[in-house]
Amino acid sequence: MIRVAIQLLFSEARLVSARWINGTIILAIISFISLQQSTLFFSMMSRTYNMVTNASDVDVWVSASTPIDLEYALLSISGVEYTSPLYQIQLNDTRSFSITGIDQETLLGLPTKITEGQPHFLRMEDTLFVDQKAKSIDVGSHLMLKKKPCLVVGKCKAVREVGQEPSLFMANTTFSTLFPDQKPTYFLIKGANGVNHKRLAKRITQQTGCPAYIPSEFIRMTMGEYVSKSGFSKGFAIVMGCCFILGLALAGQLLYRNCLENIQTYAIIEAMGGGVQTIILMAISQSALLALMGFSLGAITLLLGYAIFHPSTLSLSIYPMLIGINALFILLISVIVNLLGLYSMRREEVGILMKG
Numbered sequence: 001m002i003r004v005a006i007q008l009l010f011s012e013a014r015l016v017s018a019r020w021i022n023g024t025i026i027l028a029i030i031s032f033i034s035l036q037q038s039t040l041f042f043s044m045m046s047r048t049y050n051m052v053t054n055a056s057d058v059d060v061w062v063s064a065s066t067p068i069d070l071e072y073a074l075l076s077i078s079g080v081e082y083t084s085p086l087y088q089i090q091l092n093d094t095r096s097f098s099i100t101g102i103d104q105e106t107l108l109g110l111p112t113k114i115t116e117g118q119p120h121f122l123r124m125e126d127t128l129f130v131d132q133k134a135k136s137i138d139v140g141s142h143l144m145l146k147k148k149p150c151l152v153v154g155k156c157k158a159v160r161e162v163g164q165e166p167s168l169f170m171a172n173t174t175f176s177t178l179f180p181d182q183k184p185t186y187f188l189i190k191g192a193n194g195v196n197h198k199r200l201a202k203r204i205t206q207q208t209g210c211p212a213y214i215p216s217e218f219i220r221m222t223m224g225e226y227v228s229k230s231g232f233s234k235g236f237a238i239v240m241g242c243c244f245i246l247g248l249a250l251a252g253q254l255l256y257r258n259c260l261e262n263i264q265t266y267a268i269i270e271a272m273g274g275g276v277q278t279i280i281l282m283a284i285s286q287s288a289l290l291a292l293m294g295f296s297l298g299a300i301t302l303l304l305g306y307a308i309f310h311p312s313t314l315s316l317s318i319y320p321m322l323i324g325i326n327a328l329f330i331l332l333i334s335v336i337v338n339l340l341g342l343y344s345m346r347r348e349e350v351g352i353l354m355k356g
Helices: 002-009 013-048 050-054 070-075 119-123 172-178 197-208 215-229 232-261 263-271 275-309 320-346
Strands: 060-063 080-092 096-102 114-116 127-131 142-145 148-156 167-171 186-191
Touching: 013 050, 013 215, 013 232, 013 275, 013 320, 050 215, 060 197, 070 080, 070 186, 070 197, 080 172, 096 172, 119 127, 119 148, 119 167, 148 172, 167 172, 186 197, 215 232, 232 320, 275 320
Parallel strands: 096 167, 127 148
Antiparallel strands: 060 186, 080 096, 080 186, 114 148, 127 167, 142 148
C-alpha cells in the first residue's frame, strides 16, 4: 500500500512537476527558516554561559557575593584541592573588549584550547591572550588598555559573549594593575580526586552562604535567567509558531488537494476491506516522502551557508539534535494537513465517493 500511495502522489503526469516542486519548495522554505532560527537561538544561548565553556577544567563555580575572605573559607572546606579568583569586566575604551583575569599560579579559567603561544607566558608582567577570532590582533603586538601597553603572547579558542566583543585573558596581577577597584566575580574550585562535585557544591553553599554550582547547573541557571528576562526567547517562539501556521496553510493546500483528487481511490480501498488504518498509513507515507524532500533541501541550503560563514564571529552552532527535531517538525506539518484531507473523505458515504 505504501507503493500505491507514492504512485498516487505522482499520478497525473501533467501535474507531477508543479505539485511535487511546489510542495518541496514550500517545505524547504519552512525547514530553512525553522532550522536557522533554532540554531540561531541555541547559538545565542551558548554565548550566555561562554565562560563555563571556556573554562572547561573547573569543577565548581562559586559566586563571590559575600564580604568575608571567601578564598580562605573555601580552602578550609573538605574536598577543595585549590581555588582561584576570576575577574571579569567589559572595557569600552577606544575598542570594546571582554576581559577575564585568572590566577597566575593555577591558570584556572584559561581556555584549554591554545592555538598560539604557551599558557605560562601569562605569568609574565603585562601580557595577555586573545581569542583566535580576533584576526586584527597578532601575537607579538601590543594592545593599549587604560593607556597601558600589554603584550599579546598567545591566542586561544574561546566562545565569545552575546555582544561579540573580543575576549582577552590575563593574569590577576595584570588585571589588578589595570582595574584596581574590581572585585572577584567568581571563585573557581578544583575538587580533590574522588570528590563528588555536586555534593561539594552543596557543602560550599551551606558553609559560606554563597551560591555554588557545578558546570551543568550553572549553565541551566544562566540560560534560565536569560530566557526569562530577555525578549529573544519570545521572538523565537513567535517565529516558530508562524512557521508552523504558514506550513499548515501553504503545504496544506497542496496535500489537501492531492488527497481530494485521490479520494475515490481511498474509498475503493476501504470498500475492499483495506480499513481506515491502511488509508492513514498511505497518507503518512505520502507526507513522509514530501517532508523528507523538503527538509533535505532546506537543511542542505543552511549547511552550505554554515560552511561559508563558519569562520566568522557570526557563525552558528548546528547541533544534531536540532536537525532531528526540525525534521519531525516538518513531518508533523505534512502529516496534519494530509490527515485533514482524509477527514473530509470520512464525512462522505463510500457509495457516493465511488460514483463516476
